[in-house]
Amino acid sequence: MFQIIMDECAERNLYPDPKCLHLDFESAVIEAAKEFRKQCGMIGALALLPLHLVEDGMKYLKNSLPENLMDLLVYFDSYYVNGNYRRIGNDENNMRFRKLPPMFPPAVWNVNKTTLNDCHRTNNIVERWNNRFSKLVGQKHPTIWKLIRKIKNEIDVDRAQLALDALGELRRTKRGQNQTINIRLKELVIRQSEDKLSIGDFLTAVSNNIRKRTE
Numbered sequence: 001m002f003q004i005i006m007d008e009c010a011e012r013n014l015y016p017d018p019k020c021l022h023l024d025f026e027s028a029v030i031e032a033a034k035e036f037r038k039q040c041g042m043i044g045a046l047a048l049l050p051l052h053l054v055e056d057g058m059k060y061l062k063n064s065l066p067e068n069l070m071d072l073l074v075y076f077d078s079y080y081v082n083g084n085y086r087r088i089g090n091d092e093n094n095m096r097f098r099k100l101p102p103m104f105p106p107a108v109w110n111v112n113k114t115t116l117n118d119c120h121r122t123n124n125i126v127e128r129w130n131n132r133f134s135k136l137v138g139q140k141h142p143t144i145w146k147l148i149r150k151i152k153n154e155i156d157v158d159r160a161q162l163a164l165d166a167l168g169e170l171r172r173t174k175r176g177q178n179q180t181i182n183i184r185l186k187e188l189v190i191r192q193s194e195d196k197l198s199i200g201d202f203l204t205a206v207s208n209n210i211r212k213r214t215e
Contacts, residue, residue, distance in 0.1 A: 003068060034211075039065050041207030043076055047111050047121075048189055048206055053199065054081060054106040060199050079103050115189050184209050 009016055042065070046057045058081045062073055078084040083102040087095065111121040137150050185206065192202045 037211060038204075038207050039069055040072075041210045042203040043073070044210060045203040045206035046081070046106075047109055048115055048185065049110075049199070049202065050112050050193065051106055051110045054110065057199050057203060058082065060203070064200065080109065081106060112189060115186050116193075118186070181209050 006016075042061060046054055046061075049057045058073070058077055062070075062077075065073065080102055083100045085097040086100055088098050089096050114121050133150070133154060136154065137147065142150070188197065188202060188205050188209070191197045192199075197205065
C-alpha cells in the first residue's frame with residue numbers, strides 16, 4: 001500500500017518525506033505490518049544459525065524475501081555478512097574491484113553456540129548491574145570518597161551472595177515468557193544442528209518466537 005502511494009506521487013513529480021503517518025488500522029494494514037515484522041525477524045534470526053551457515057542464510061533471504069526489503073538486505077549483507085566491493089583505479093578499460101570484509105563479521109555477533117550453552121546472548125545483565133549501581137551511587141558525578149564507599153557496599157553484597165551460593169541457596173531465575181522463548185530457541189538450534197529443520201524453516205520459526213517476545 002505504501003509503495004502504491006509513493007509510485008502515484010512519483011508520477012506527479014511529488015516526493016514526500018513524511019515524519020509520521022496516521023492510519024485507521026484496518027485488518028489488511030495490520031496483517032501487512034505483522035508480515036513485515038516477521039520478515040525483519042528472519043534477518044535477525046541469522047544470528048542463531050551455525051557460523052558456517054550464515055552466508056547460506058543470507059542467500060536464502062535474498063531469494064525469498066520481497067523486493068521492498070532488498071535495500072535492507074544489501075545493507076545488512078555489506079556490513080554484517082559478506083562485505084562489499086570497492087572499485088580501485090581509474091582505468092575505464094580495466095575495471096578492478098577489491099573485496100572489503102564486513103565491518104561487523106558474523107563471528108562478532110553470532111550466538112549459536114551461546115544459545116546451545118545457555119549463556120547470555122546480550123549484555124542486558126551488565127546493563128542491569130550498571131543501572132543498579134547508578135541508583136546505589138545516587139548521582140552522576142560523585143566524589144571519589146563516596147564512590148569508594150559505594151564500591152565497598154557493592155563488594156559486601158557480592159560476598160553475601162557468594163556465601164549463599166556456597167550454602168546451596170538457589171538464585172531467582174528467569175521466569176515466564178522470556179524463559180519459555182529461550183527454551184524454544186535452544187530447541188530450534190538443536191533441531192537445526194541435527195538437520196531436522198531447513199534454513200528457511202529455521203529462520204521462520206526463530207522469527208515467530210522473537211515476535212512473541214514483543215507482542
